[in-house]
Amino acid sequence: MYDSKKFEEKTLKRENIFEGKIFQVVRDEIAQPDGKTGFRELVFHNGGVGIVPIIDDKILLVGQYRKALERFIYEIPAGKLEPGENADPATAGLRELEEETGYSTDELVELPVFYGTAGFSSEKTYLYYSDKLSKVEKPRPKDDDEFLEVIQVSLDEAKSMLERGEIADAKTIIALQYWEIQRLKGA
Amino acid sequence: MYDSKKFEEKTLKRENIFEGKIFQVVRDEIAQPDGKTGFRELVFHNGGVGIVPIIDDKILLVGQYRKALERFIYEIPAGKLEPGENADPATAGLRELEEETGYSTDELVELPVFYGTAGFSSEKTYLYYSDKLSKVEKPRPKDDDEFLEVIQVSLDEAKSMLERGEIADAKTIIALQYWEIQRLKGA
Numbered sequence: 001m002y003d004s005k006k007f008e009e010k011t012l013k014r015e016n017i018f019e020g021k022i023f024q025v026v027r028d029e030i031a032q033p034d035g036k037t038g039f040r041e042l043v044f045h046n047g048g049v050g051i052v053p054i055i056d057d058k059i060l061l062v063g064q065y066r067k068a069l070e071r072f073i074y075e076i077p078a079g080k081l082e083p084g085e086n087a088d089p090a091t092a093g094l095r096e097l098e099e100e101t102g103y104s105t106d107e108l109v110e111l112p113v114f115y116g117t118a119g120f121s122s123e124k125t126y127l128y129y130s131d132k133l134s135k136v137e138k139p140r141p142k143d144d145d146e147f148l149e150v151i152q153v154s155l156d157e158a159k160s161m162l163e164r165g166e167i168a169d170a171k172t173i174i175a176l177q178y179w180e181i182q183r184l185k186g187a
Numbered sequence: 188m189y190d191s192k193k194f195e196e197k198t199l200k201r202e203n204i205f206e207g208k209i210f211q212v213v214r215d216e217i218a219q220p221d222g223k224t225g226f227r228e229l230v231f232h233n234g235g236v237g238i239v240p241i242i243d244d245k246i247l248l249v250g251q252y253r254k255a256l257e258r259f260i261y262e263i264p265a266g267k268l269e270p271g272e273n274a275d276p277a278t279a280g281l282r283e284l285e286e287e288t289g290y291s292t293d294e295l296v297e298l299p300v301f302y303g304t305a306g307f308s309s310e311k312t313y314l315y316y317s318d319k320l321s322k323v324e325k326p327r328p329k330d331d332d333e334f335l336e337v338i339q340v341s342l343d344e345a346k347s348m349l350e351r352g353e354i355a356d357a358k359t360i361i362a363l364q365y366w367e368i369q370r371l372k373g374a
Contacts, residue, residue, distance in 0.1 A: 006334075007250075007251065007252040007259050007334050007336075008252055008259075009252050009254050017204070017205050017212075018204050018205055018212055018228075020214070020228040021226070021228065022228045022306075022307055023228060023230075023307060025204075025205055025212055027207070028254060030254065032332060032334065033252075033334045034334070036331075036332075038332045039208070040254040040255075041205075041207040041208065041209045041210060042254060042255045043210075043230055043255070043307075043308075044255075045304075045307070048306065063194075064194065065194040065195055065196050065220075066302075066305045066306070067196050067215060067217065067227040067229060068227075068229045068230070068231075068302075068305060068306070068307055068308050068309045069302060069305060069309060072194050072195075073305065075305065080306070112349050112350070112355075112360060113352070113355065114355055114356060114357050114360050115253075115255075115256060115355055115356045115357065116303035116304035116308075116356075116357045117232075117303035117304050117308060117310050117356075117357070118253045118255060118256060118260065118262065118355070118356040119209075119235070119253070119255070119267070120209055120210060120230075120232070120255055121230075121255050121303075121304060121308070122255045122256060123304050125357075144223075145219055145223075145225045147193075147194050147219065147220045147221070149194075162299050163299070165300070168299075168300065168301055168302055168305070169301060169302045169303075169304075169305040170301050170302065170303045170304070170312075170357035170358070170361065171357070173299060173301050173361055174357065174360055174361060174364065177361065177364035177365065177368060178364065180368055181364060181367055181368060181371065184368065184371040184372065185371065
């Protein structure tokens with residue numbers, strides 16, 4: 001297919017810039033494939049998990065303020081993976097789903113894993129789809145710093161929200177497109 | 188719809204952590220909606236643009252080494268927006284398309300703008316679709332630090348690449364799903 005050696009960027013020197021709670025930042029001096037040196041600014045993040053929750057042909061979305069955007073948007077239920085959770089992202093996804101919406105499921109369909117912004121960040125997101133959801137009697141409480149609004153909308157309503165920019169993040173767009181493909185295929 | 192004031196996270200103090208060439212990092216102390224204080228680690232990035240290039244019912248993909256992932260993946264042609272280019276991302280997208288693949292077009296369909304990783308980064312990606320492409324006689328050269336492999340694959344081949352993890356980034360998955368929806372709708 002391809003000779004990966006031909007493209008590899010070898011690390012010559014790493015400068016540790018920031019050790020945060022959510023991510024780490026480094027600046028690597030690299031050897032390009034042609035032998036010249038270059039620099040790469042990188043963000044390391046432990047990854048996340050999202051669930052595409054469909055009930056009665058409507059999707060559950062969670063509205064929240066996103067400080068990086070300085071605005072409120074609607075997204076599928078999702079959360080960060082804690083260290084050690086990468087081995088079992090589905091369980092972490094079910095926890096987030098329950099905390100944020102009060103629903104759970106024992107039937108998850110695994111969607112492709114993706115990198116939200118491969119150009120500089122290692123953040124990897126696991127995605128699962130379920131249209132077999134049920135209410136949890138006493139759901140786990142939300143995290144202390146989460147202030148959420150949960151809504152349930154049809155595909156057409158979600159597409160209007162996307163046009164208006166009220167839905168605007170990669171994982172939720174991937175979720176809506178996946179849902180639409182399933183419907184178009186009559187699944 | 189919602190009372191945005193109810194959810195807003197006001198900045199109490201901002202700590203500038205890193206001023207890079209590609210992104211900036213800050214740590215904000217915020218007032219949560221309940222009045223408690225919290226912290227947000229944020230990455231500010233000028234955004235990017237990608238083109239979904241379809242020729243003869245095949246998509247052009249660009250393979251490159253991604254240092255943040257330490258591996259080689261295939262993506263749609265794309266690039267960073269330089270300061271000032273946010274006003275006209277389509278032109279920047281056409282430049283990247285020409286540099287990376289040698290193709291251009293005067294017919295672009297605008298897809299929804301998205302944030303790759305809204306949890307911590309402001310990076311916004313503009314996406315355009317075109318199935319009216321033509322070879323440029325003397326295309327602009329690639330950037331000095333870009334080492335690329337261009338391939339042209341069918342939707343089925345691209346889906347197999349996605350399953351094998353050779354395609355793995357959000358914008359390319361959104362591109363493939365958009366293309367599949369167009370085909371399913373018979374567009």
